[in-house]
Amino acid sequence: MSMLHLVPTSSFPPAAAAPALSVDDLCVARGGRSILRNVSTSFAAGAVTVVVGPSGAGKTTLLNVLNGLVEPTSGDVFATELGPLHGAESWAALRAHTATIFQDHALIGRLSAYENVLLAFAESRHPLSLLPWPRFAREAAAKALEEVGLLDRAFERVENFSGGERQRIGIARALSRAPRLLLGDEPFSSLDPPLARRLGDDLRTLAVRKGVTLVLVLHQIALARALADRIVALNDGRVVFDGPVETFDDAAEQMVFTPPPSNRKGC
Ligand SMILES: Nc1ncnc2c1ncn2[C@@H]1O[C@H](COP(=O)(O)OP(=O)(O)O)[C@@H](O)[C@H]1O
Numbered sequence: 001m002s003m004l005h006l007v008p009t010s011s012f013p014p015a016a017a018a019p020a021l022s023v024d025d026l027c028v029a030r031g032g033r034s035i036l037r038n039v040s041t042s043f044a045a046g047a048v049t050v051v052v053g054p055s056g057a058g059k060t061t062l063l064n065v066l067n068g069l070v071e072p073t074s075g076d077v078f079a080t081e082l083g084p085l086h087g088a089e090s091w092a093a094l095r096a097h098t099a100t101i102f103q104d105h106a107l108i109g110r111l112s113a114y115e116n117v118l119l120a121f122a123e124s125r126h127p128l129s130l131l132p133w134p135r136f137a138r139e140a141a142a143k144a145l146e147e148v149g150l151l152d153r154a155f156e157r158v159e160n161f162s163g164g165e166r167q168r169i170g171i172a173r174a175l176s177r178a179p180r181l182l183l184g185d186e187p188f189s190s191l192d193p194p195l196a197r198r199l200g201d202d203l204r205t206l207a208v209r210k211g212v213t214l215v216l217v218l219h220q221i222a223l224a225r226a227l228a229d230r231i232v233a234l235n236d237g238r239v240v241f242d243g244p245v246e247t248f249d250d251a252a253e254q255m256v257f258t259p260p261p262s263n264r265k266g267c
């Protein structure tokens, strides 16, 4: 049973949904090695895209390009409202409405759940300030905790929470700033499969209801199938599958996990 009580929402965005974000002929090389090779794909606004692929395929690198942590060697990233992202200013604009859910939660154990969510607004208050947090931040933090079903435990220390509950707090923190783009790099990998599924379902429901564009890297294919509208698969730095989840059949899955031929050309 879901801990959230949400009205079910249609899972698919309109067919004509514009991409919130797209990448075109993206190449990333590090230390003389190609990590991403000619990657072109898009992430539809308000939809859930799940990136899958074997370990070392470049999934984390792709996500880190989207959040501005990794600079592409060549190629472009476009955001619908910002155009091609060139220069610090446009990346800062994208980051301002992007949030990330971390695998390790990145929470502070001795602080309460509520205080951990408030840290999303750290720039709105001096760290040593004795003044209360601004009202808008307090309201957003309380609402986000309510959305993940933890408002009644808001003032308990995070160290007393279970792994799944901590992940909910991490999700609340990510959602509290009302992002338009939400990224997660294997956010449920420390949880057992049934709990990962429950949390994934809840995250999907929240993202769809809020119209947030969600991009998740997941290594469990069953979970990817359950949560995705669209699957993008990488193998050895290349896109080897990109399509609606219904078309990601067993043959596609097998192909994604087949070792690629060596000495392939490309960037
Ligand atoms: N900064 C870096 N310098 C050199 N190699 C890197 C760097 N970052 C990642 N890699 C390599 O690139 C490949 C893809 O990494 P990653 O994107 O983390 O893959 P995945 O998330 O699919 O497992 C791996 O072989 C990794 O070792």
Ligand SMILES: [Mg+2]
Binding pocket: 059, 060, 061, 185
């Ligand atoms: Mg990774």
